Ligand SMILES: Nc1ncnc2c1ncn2[C@@H]1O[C@H](COP(=O)(O)OP(=O)(O)O)[C@@H](O)[C@H]1O
């Protein structure tokens with residue numbers, strides 16, 4: 383059995399993550415791999431309830447951090463770890479880097495506390511009991527906040543995060559850049575300002591280069607592939 387692969391998609395709101403996840407899942411499935419397609423916050427019935435609170439109810443940054451890690455723990459326990467143990471490719475729309483970018487850099491919450499929560503929430507669930515689960519690869523969609531905002535203005539009504547100002551998203555973008563610099567082996571930066579066909583090419587090239595996807599993978603996604611299919 384091929385070993386499981388845990389791949390996360392990160393970037394500010396509107397960077398283009400959701401548009402590419404379903405087509406990548408289809409490309410892997412066409413090559414005979416089982417794929418688990420999921421998202422954070424969310425991915426389990428409990429974590430989806432926490433997601434609804436996070437996206438719509440007012441709360442402070444510590445409460446946000448505790449809720450995202452509670453949702454993550456349940457998601458790891460019920461979905462991600464079992465899928466990896468089966469040998470699936472797990473494609474997850476956001477994971478812990480989002481917490482460091484949004485609650486850490488965006489809200490200004492203490493990143494040492496986030497690191498502590500990361501360790502306790504992500505350890506003790508894998509086959510190897512001491513492993514702190516981290517993605518094998520993080521595809522980071524890097525896009526200027528004003529371009530992302532222009533894309534979103536045409537696309538959907540904003541949630542509690544998407545309604546924040548551009549200064550917040552500049553901080554979040556810097557948070558992602560810092561996280562990527564601290565784990566360069568794990569991160570692949572995708573230039574999300576490119577037209578979608580080129581974004582797709584860059585994404586698949588990263589995966590082919592690692593030997594995880596065979597060459598000639600799938601079609602370029604249509605612009606309208608919704609995140610709502612997750
Ligand atoms: N490379 C691209 N160029 C132009 N528009 C894009 C591109 N990628 C995605 N979009 C559009 O931008 C909007 C936000 O994309 P989406 O995939 O939902 O972003 P995210 O999941 O990162 O918030 C959608 O309307 C989508 O069709």
Ligand SMILES: Cc1cn([C@H]2C[C@H](O)[C@@H](COP(=O)(O)OP(=O)(O)O)O2)c(=O)[nH]c1=O
Pocket residue numbers: 395396400421422423450475476477478480481482484485541543544609
């Ligand atoms: C995973 C995660 C997401 N978020 C935020 C980022 C997003 O604005 C929001 C929901 O993410 P997302 O699923 O990308 O929203 P959408 O489906 O509308 O594209 O949650 C955090 O603040 N911290 C986290 O740890």
